[in-house]
Amino acid sequence: MTNIQEIARLAGVSTTTVSRVINQHPYVNEAKRKEILKIIERLDYVPNSNAKSLKEGMTRIIGVLTGTYTTLSTSFIQAFNTSANKHGFNVMLFITNGDRQQELIALEMLRSKQLDALICLFRTNEWKVIESYTKYGPIVTWQRLVSDTIPSVFMDHYKGYTLGLEYLYAKGYRRIANVFSSKGLNTPERVRSYHDFADKYQLKANSFPDFHDKLTIYDGEEVARWWIGQNDRPDAIACSNDNVAAGLLTELRRAGFSAPGDVGILGFDNTELAHLLDLTTIHYPANKQAENAFYIILDMLGQPAPEVHTLEFELIERKST
Amino acid sequence: MTNIQEIARLAGVSTTTVSRVINQHPYVNEAKRKEILKIIERLDYVPNSNAKSLKEGMTRIIGVLTGTYTTLSTSFIQAFNTSANKHGFNVMLFITNGDRQQELIALEMLRSKQLDALICLFRTNEWKVIESYTKYGPIVTWQRLVSDTIPSVFMDHYKGYTLGLEYLYAKGYRRIANVFSSKGLNTPERVRSYHDFADKYQLKANSFPDFHDKLTIYDGEEVARWWIGQNDRPDAIACSNDNVAAGLLTELRRAGFSAPGDVGILGFDNTELAHLLDLTTIHYPANKQAENAFYIILDMLGQPAPEVHTLEFELIERKST
Structure with missing residues (x-):
């Protein structure tokens, strides 16, 4: 050798x-x-790839920075990876768990040209630190950010959540409880969406305490037990994601309740779980966001890139409302 | 600076x-x-992490080689990552999609000491190529392998599958259909397990054609539609994993059938989906395998390492059989 x-x-x-x-x-x-x-x-x-990359000045490896795994981030990463592969790029994933050092390792690899670009699903260092690396290569983010140097593929969750709430209203639901996740920057937008919605239809008197930090199937089961224990029950529950909605639905069924018979359940994301359990949900095109992120990177690398998709949230009506 | x-x-x-x-x-x-x-x-x-790593001769980064994402590999990677973090290591994931070059990039990073060790969930290059890198640092695998230089944390799927089949027999099931996944090296062991089981109880006459390459919820739905279409139906279906079992169960329900009323359903892995849908399944401790893999690496790096877990498949009886 x-x-x-x-x-x-x-x-x-x-x-x-x-x-x-x-x-x-x-x-x-x-x-x-x-x-x-x-x-x-x-x-x-x-x-081989080193030799090849030396010739063209690229490694054809793109770093992906993520905090941890969620159903949605996994779906984003898979789609990004597929898109990258299709264009002859490979992906290196940095699972930082919020560790600044681990994030800096990826940024340093961008600086030393071991990576051509970075996609930042999650960040721990200050944006100004991350921005200081944009001179070494493209950095694109999934997070809500308005920046001259770091393009973002984020979507407007105010709009997405409002879509769901207006649908519930149109179906006759008036006593809606909200289950929020508190990770990330989208929750405040969803909270704002509910407040404006409740103002618009004068639903303040019907309000229930918000749930926060609810992300998993088990969290959904907890919400179900809460619902069962109330005298004065919501007639619909808008969930942070499909995991929560799935756990909520199946735990209610175990106790002999049904949806939409006893309560309407609205998921979010339109993952496989929503399909599996026939959940009404909001389609969140994370896979298309991932493709857009890759196309933006391609373009920033001076390569011919497909046009980015126009992305919209979409209501998927199934059988839980 | x-x-x-x-x-x-x-x-x-x-x-x-x-x-x-x-x-x-x-x-x-x-x-x-x-x-x-x-x-x-x-x-x-x-x-400066480079300066730091030079001093202690380690980067404290472990590479993870995976082909693509599955529910189980994600669970393995998460557990490995958690365990690594607990001991001050970080993880860099290489999603190779079966690309030899991408795998070599990780192996070369081991050689150039950018990685301290590698865990190989999946490989594309010949084992002898991968073995040639073991002199640069520990390489541990999840795949079925007996090697002097590459320790494996694989479990015996012949045993795991037999556990499930014997359980179905004890519950009175005699007409069992098998749904296999064909990824990896475990399927042949499961096929052998069923053959020996059918021989032992003289069930050959009751055999149904095996399903292969079935991995997803959608595959499970396809099996459900097949079952519905038969005149001569199996009384139990042993599934390759919980995804397939979940899709099978919910599609049968949509058509007005129930489990175990009409057919017994056995999952595999004991993932969240099995919990969600009350599926009887085989607990496959992938998270403990991941911890073991990390402990073996720690030990090979000359660091104090916890003792490895003794791992066993376990039958989890719920409500689908």
């Missing part, structure tokens, strides 16, 4: 010089650099 | 103490720790 020593021997240089060329450090004589690259290519030196 | 010496000077401590605080080692006076963190924040100091 070809190694760096062999390349150094053939080029009549030190292994350090070869290594410098491979890692794109400066301070290597241009003629030497070309000669070494030629040898690397001739010997088909193992990191 | 701020460096560790400057922080040490301002805090009136040694650089070792600053380094301990940065790396979250214990044995630092709490008041000192807070003071140092305050200085770090004030100076907006970003520790």
